[in-house]
Amino acid sequence: MMSTTSQTSVNHSLFEDQDQIPTQMEFNMPFPSTQAFPPLACHQSLKSITALLPSLSSQPASSSANFPETLFSTSVQRQREDLTSSLIGGGGGGGQLLSLNRSRLNPWAWEEVTDCLMSKRMGGGDNHHLGVSAMKMKKMKARRKVREPRFCFKTMSDVDVLDDGYKWRKYGQKVVKNTQHPRSYYRCTQDNCRVKKRVERLAEDPRMVITTYEGRHVHSPSNELEDSQSPSELSSFLW
């Protein structure tokens, strides 16, 4: 049944400096709501995005099919840059930052960006003394510190949680300021997979669902596991 289609917008912004106004790129594409949601359904559109991002395409490619890697080079990877000193062309302005648009539509996303930039300034390295309960805190810190690449989708849909082929477990819900709709937090149920996603509705237009993915799956979508899909192609979709 492909009777209903959701209108999906993929919003990205490209900017180098914190003060630089990002250039927004928006892609609209309809896709059947019954199909796997972002990662698979938007694959083709994402390809066209990279084609329009010369700065990104000029980045050193680790593999020929690395565009998801490139696309998910969000602020978080910028932060990782500090930790590994080996990402996205290194520091010193060579690295491009692909992130969410700085707008009223997703101020939370921008906060993520500034958050990462701030933490860059502060520098890592905080494994000092540990109290008894500090153990737990250190875990939380580590979890907050090392953030995964993010990717955001805007979808017009009646349902909050769209089927993207993966199994998710809800671990939290929060009412965000200036929004009447709560934000839900999901985690991939697969072992050793730390991918998370947030789902919330747009304050301006409750019909729009904002889905933010964080991290890369280390496994295939559960729906696809049984199917005999081309493994090579499938693996390139993992994120």
Place this chain on the structure above:
DNA sequence: CGTGTTTGACCAGCGC
């Protein structure tokens, strides 16, 4: 009984 959701509490980070 296993799995997933709800929800209050807690903490870190940030702005003032």
Place this chain on the structure above:
DNA sequence: GCGCTGGTCAAACACG
């Protein structure tokens, strides 16, 4: 320093 806010935890709960 303090208050606010977002993100996460985990116990309690619901459901099949």
